[in-house]
Amino acid sequence: MKHRWGWCAAVALLAVLAMQAQAKEKKSAEVTSASILKRMDRDGDGKVGQEEFRNAMMRRFSAADADNNGVLSGDEIPTHSIVVSKSEGASNEVKLEDFSAAIQPVFEGFDADRDGHLAGAEVEALAQARRHAKEAKP
Numbered sequence: 001m002k003h004r005w006g007w008c009a010a011v012a013l014l015a016v017l018a019m020q021a022q023a024k025e026k027k028s029a030e031v032t033s034a035s036i037l038k039r040m041d042r043d044g045d046g047k048v049g050q051e052e053f054r055n056a057m058m059r060r061f062s063a064a065d066a067d068n069n070g071v072l073s074g075d076e077i078p079t080h081s082i083v084v085s086k087s088e089g090a091s092n093e094v095k096l097e098d099f100s101a102a103i104q105p106v107f108e109g110f111d112a113d114r115d116g117h118l119a120g121a122e123v124e125a126l127a128q129a130r131r132h133a134k135e136a137k138p
């Protein structure tokens with residue numbers, strides 16, 4: 001009986017440690033609807049409009065394009081961009097035109113009610129996709 005309790009305590013301790021590790025990991029990779037709105041909602045209406053989304057994505061492209069040649073290659077390719085993953089030839093290089101062409105379908109994929117804005121649950125779905133992309137390719 002004594003043994004059993006010790007074993008239970010050890011398992012409980014491990015579970016707590018695992019949970020703490022998970023919480024820590026989550027915090028460092030946190031993408032929330034709030035953080036997305038903060039970055040993309042430039043006119044402050046609490047929604048991400050189509051233009052705001054496109055502008056944010058284009059900012060990310062320019063930021064990633066270190067040598068400014070309109071093509072992301074090798075280390076320049078952001079590993080957890082959901083637009084990049086939809087762009088053609090994403091494994092080797094991402095051309096500005098392919099990236100740009102992928103923005104619209106990605107936006108429409110998240111705009112569930114098709115009103116041209118991402119709001120509420122739509123932003124949350126975007127945040128979730130970003131989190132998953134980060135987890136898949138750290």
Ligand SMILES: [Ca+2]
Pocket residue numbers: 040041042043044045046047048049052
């Ligand atoms: Ca807005």
Ligand SMILES: [Ca+2]
Pocket residue numbers: 111112113114115116117118119122
């Ligand atoms: Ca919408």
